[in-house]
Amino acid sequence: MTERDYDIVIVGSGAGGGAVAHELSPLIADGVRIAVLEAGPRLREEEYTGREVEMAERLYYDAGGMFTKDRAMTLAMGRAYGGSTVVYTGTSLKIPRRNLEHWGVPGLEFEDLDRRADKYLTANNVHLLEPDRINDNNRLFREACEKLGWNVEQFPVNVADCLGAGLCNLGCPNGAKQGTHRVQLPAAERAGVEVVTDCRVERIGDRELDVVVTPPGAGDRSAWEPGAYRVRARIVVVCAGAVHSPALLLRSGFGSRLPELGCWTTLHPALILVASHGQPITNYHGHPKSYYCDEFAESEGFLLETCMYFPFTTAKNLNGFGEQHSELLSRMDRLQMILVLALDPATRDNRVTVDRSGSAVVDYRISSSVIRSFVKAIRASARVFFAAGAERVHAPAASRFLLEARDLERIDELVVEEQFQLGQISVTSAHPMGGCRMGSGPQDSVTDCRGRVHGVPWLFVADSSLFPDSAGINPYVTVMALADRVAEGIRAGARDLLAVPEGR
Ligand SMILES: Cc1cc2nc3c(=O)[nH]c(=O)nc-3n(C[C@H](O)[C@H](O)[C@H](O)COP(=O)(O)OP(=O)(O)OC[C@H]3O[C@@H](n4cnc5c(N)ncnc54)[C@H](O)[C@@H]3O)c2cc1C
Ligand code: SF4
Numbered sequence: 001m002t003e004r005d006y007d008i009v010i011v012g013s014g015a016g017g018g019a020v021a022h023e024l025s026p027l028i029a030d031g032v033r034i035a036v037l038e039a040g041p042r043l044r045e046e047e048y049t050g051r052e053v054e055m056a057e058r059l060y061y062d063a064g065g066m067f068t069k070d071r072a073m074t075l076a077m078g079r080a081y082g083g084s085t086v087v088y089t090g091t092s093l094k095i096p097r098r099n100l101e102h103w104g105v106p107g108l109e110f111e112d113l114d115r116r117a118d119k120y121l122t123a124n125n126v127h128l129l130e131p132d133r134i135n136d137n138n139r140l141f142r143e144a145c146e147k148l149g150w151n152v153e154q155f156p157v158n159v160a161d162c163l164g165a166g167l168c169n170l171g172c173p174n175g176a177k178q179g180t181h182r183v184q185l186p187a188a189e190r191a192g193v194e195v196v197t198d199c200r201v202e203r204i205g206d207r208e209l210d211v212v213v214t215p216p217g218a219g220d221r222s223a224w225e226p227g228a229y230r231v232r233a234r235i236v237v238v239c240a241g242a243v244h245s246p247a248l249l250l251r252s253g254f255g256s257r258l259p260e261l262g263c264w265t266t267l268h269p270a271l272i273l274v275a276s277h278g279q280p281i282t283n284y285h286g287h288p289k290s291y292y293c294d295e296f297a298e299s300e301g302f303l304l305e306t307c308m309y310f311p312f313t314t315a316k317n318l319n320g321f322g323e324q325h326s327e328l329l330s331r332m333d334r335l336q337m338i339l340v341l342a343l344d345p346a347t348r349d350n351r352v353t354v355d356r357s358g359s360a361v362v363d364y365r366i367s368s369s370v371i372r373s374f375v376k377a378i379r380a381s382a383r384v385f386f387a388a389g390a391e392r393v394h395a396p397a398a399s400r401f402l403l404e405a406r407d408l409e410r411i412d413e414l415v416v417e418e419q420f421q422l423g424q425i426s427v428t429s430a431h432p433m434g435g436c437r438m439g440s441g442p443q444d445s446v447t448d449c450r451g452r453v454h455g456v457p458w459l460f461v462a463d464s465s466l467f468p469d470s471a472g473i474n475p476y477v478t479v480m481a482l483a484d485r486v487a488e489g490i491r492a493g494a495r496d497l498l499a500v501p502e503g504r
Contacts, residue, residue, distance in 0.1 A: 002229045006033045007498050008490070009209060009233035011201045011248065013038040014083020015479040016463030017239030018180025018188075019120070023487030025191035027494060034193045036185070037211060037231070039200040040079035041219030048173040052310040055170035058218045059087050066243075069363045072422040073269060076430045077241055080171075081197050082181025084241065084476075088430075089168045089289045090177050091155040091305075091474045092126040094118075099472040105438045107449035116481035124158040124178040133164065135286030137336050141306045142291045144387035150295035157287060164286040166308055198222040201240070202358070204252040207458055208232045234498050235490060237460045238436075239483065245465040246352040246435030247360035257455060261446050262353055264346040264437050265362065266470040267429035269370055271340040272309055272317040273378065275385035275393040280333040283308050293384075297343060297472065301369065302377040304384065307339035317426045318394055324401045328394060336390055340377040341431070342370045346469040352435045366427060371420050379411050396425040431475050436465035451486035458497060462486035
């Protein structure tokens, strides 16, 4: 086994890991050695082909379809230099005060997090797209919400010179989306941080990590030769995401001292809804996600967002098979889409565990309150689609594959909870959160409000697993703001933390 020595090792290079790498990089000037170990590949520009199945296999865990334990839901998580920021859509919202205060983490102040979030809005070029860049799929949603009198807001997005290719979730082929792979990681590397890709951390022991570098697949060759490594580090920062961070710590044995490890997972379970218009609309061209409607966030627990997915993803999200399914898909250029996000509260029983081989298992039950939110969201979406002029709406949880405008009056009778059959309706998640929640002590959490693991002074967490409950909004800006706090705490204590003698 090859051995390596660093002062600080960061596991994962996504929203959290990228932010931490950049924030800690000034320490390099003081001789501090920092490495980021990332399980995914570092793709070359020409490898962003925009081909759906190929890119899903290159950039996602389980090609974007990791099942929850009961197989009622799939999870999409990025696996790459830049983590999920390579495949996210780039909608950039700051967590509202009421959501943060609901978390109730002692020492975590809204003003502090909000200021850090602003820093990333600037660094990652977040802005509103100009009106002439909004395509029909988005415009129709906004106009319909306005017609219905529902609050609708434009998403700020983090793009630079966006060509409107609509391929954000397959990795932007135009280098426009400003994830950590474009901003924080290259800056950290310029400062001297080493980023090792195709490098999976298997276990964390006492200030050392067991690591495997896999043979090259897609992307640049890893900086290290394939094989097994033991990496010593004085400080370890775990940023492997809300599924893989708790799984890594569980298989490393930290669960015995941290009873809450893996627990309190929330997912923002999502539905993709589709309607067809009588004529072609611009949907595939243009940024896919420009508006959201939060009219029902507090009262009914759901958000409606615009979206546009690719043929395979769209097909898998329609109920059933056969003629109607195929006919609807053949009208791809007439489809309007809405993404429903259910704002699921964290419960202790929804959790990440590991199987015998140490792999992550997401043991999550879609609750009856989430199903109620979904049913109300499907009815609301049908109203939006018809108000936008759609001819037919595919409404899962309806007794028919397609609803027509004349069905609108009876929408509450036609879309009912009894028809919402788990396992028959495609439910997905791209926002896993929790599992290493912040709090006051091991009795209620895994880390303190600066991401330090209770009772393990050299071990930190800095990613979406820190969330003690749902963010209630698209989460990546909050992940970066939290990671920024963790990095600041590490920098402030670096002298003591790094004072462990060589070869201890
Ligand atoms: C398709 C999609 C669209 C999204 N759109 C948006 C959006 O528009 N707006 C928004 O706010 N949020 C969005 N999100 C969510 C957002 O991307 C995540 O909340 C955020 O990236 C989470 O950051 P993270 O650091 O926790 O994890 P990630 O960014 O997922 O990074 C974790 C990294 O750790 C690596 N890793 C895991 N295990 C190991 C290991 N054992 N060893 C080494 N490396 C490991 C992974 O390969 C991965 O690269 C989207 C997500 C997806 C998947
Ligand atoms: S719309 Fe196209 S160019 Fe713009 S960020 Fe998304 S993939 Fe890149």
